[in-house]
Amino acid sequence: MADTRERPPEHALPEHVTTPLLTLITARSMDEDYAHVAQKRAAAGESVVPRARPHWVSLVAVAVLGVMAAVVVAQTNREAGVDELSRAALIERIEAQSGQLADLQRDVGEVTRANQDVASNSTVVQGQLEDLSTRVRRAELNTGFAPVHGPGVRFTIDNRPGIDVDTEIRDEDLATLVDGLWAAGAEAIAINDQRLNVLGGIRNTGRAVHVNGRPVLAPYVVSAIGDPRTLEARLLQTSEGQTWFGLVDLLDTLYSSENVDDIRLPAAPERPLRDVIELNADPAGVQEGEGSAP
Template sequence: MRAPRRSTPHGETPYSPTSLLRALTANPYDVDTLREEDPSWAEETPPDNRITRTITVLLALLLGFAVAVSVADLRRDAAADDNPRALLEQEVLNSREDIDALDARQGSLEGDIAAAQETVLDDTDSESAQRLRVHEVAAAGTVLSGTGVVLSLEDSVPLPASPGVKEGTINRVTDGDLQIAVNGLWAAGAEAVSINGQRLSATSAIRTAGSAVLVDFRPLSPPYEITALGDPEALQAGVEAAESGDYLSELSTRFGIRTSWTTGTELSVPARALGTLREASPLDPSDPAAGTASQDDARKDSE
């Protein structure tokens, strides 16, 4: 074992905690002298010259280049077509296309069923077929077309931003706004009404879920186009002269909601999906009470 280069008066090395404690208690002024006589601590500090500075700069540049390459790779991976977000968005789009295709097929099949049912009724009982058509029209179960108006409601443009805010707020069209507009059209004499292709009936519901407006539990997106069949001039004048007109005017002037009227001669509203008849029983012409009860039972069993 190598002997220490210098011993204290008590036999310990200058780095021994015991030696420092003894020197401090014996003569405090000798502690600095012991440390100054051992310059080994200074040898551990790297020299400050041009070479060390150049090496430091090169290492910093190399580290910065490695960080920049890593960030670029991460961004490239995030923007790739096979990243999780892009795959999820594509899956949502594909699901929507499948839903639209299924809706179109459902409408086609319902049309075929209605045509077959009408053919059978025409061959057997023409009066029943006529009554069925009247009830289907009242229940919004048939496609209607003719003259009418289209009332469009759209969210406001971004309002002026406040100091320190980049973008201003946007006033959205709510379910209450659509309810008032639709009720105004019904009161003005509309024969049939639809919103963005969704037919409305006496049992339709216009609600909201989060930021989406639902019509019979189907989400809609702005602009909201309300198609109403009837006399165009009478419909527009009736809405503007009633409380619904004042409400729509206040929406436009106070909140910036954009409203517009369009008339048309070949407007069309789709049919509303009707329930499926699960069970039915024949009517007894000789018993009016039994016939009424049978009709009620058939209505209860239909969905």
């Protein structure tokens, strides 16, 4: 009879081919490592059977770790209360500082508004001061209490040599010329650099002529600021001017005039006012309406 048992195929695949790759790598890697270590120990004459380490070392290590964990937990629990108190104190301090900051911010706002009000008032006051300064300068120009310059006419008057006292130029003669110049349109007048205004005067003391209380000597230089093209002609048209030119002919006075492009006159000397009070002011010097409610 023929043998019917199955025979393995002649070309059956080896085990390392049919085994899964991951299993094969793990098994062979571990086996080769163990074999390598065993060979080294055998060569050194050591036993290839590993010695078991005593288990009490592991127990001690576990016990130490347990004690350390317990200490950490206890320390954490003990410091938890302190941390909570510190946190509460910090929150309270922050709230207090926040309140102080709010107060400071409110104060800063009030100071800022006050500064803005002061700046606004300062602007108003500055405008008022500038207006007052303009009015003062204009008043000084009109009253003669400010130095001025401008075009005009300069008159030179002198006595002829050898005349007697009765024919000398006197204060009233110069006053007649000055009045005629005012009437002719002169804006500022000075005699020998003594500026004339309503508080000044021309008078004789003996034979000397005084202007603003100060003596002046001949020749008398009368400087008048005004339109040089018309000032002298208009002087001749006034009654005072006609009287003046009549005196010049009668007294045989030396007289000359010249047009000047820029005459510079000083300010009139100031005199304190003792009895004059502003029209809209009471005797105490307070204007009407000041200090009363609108």
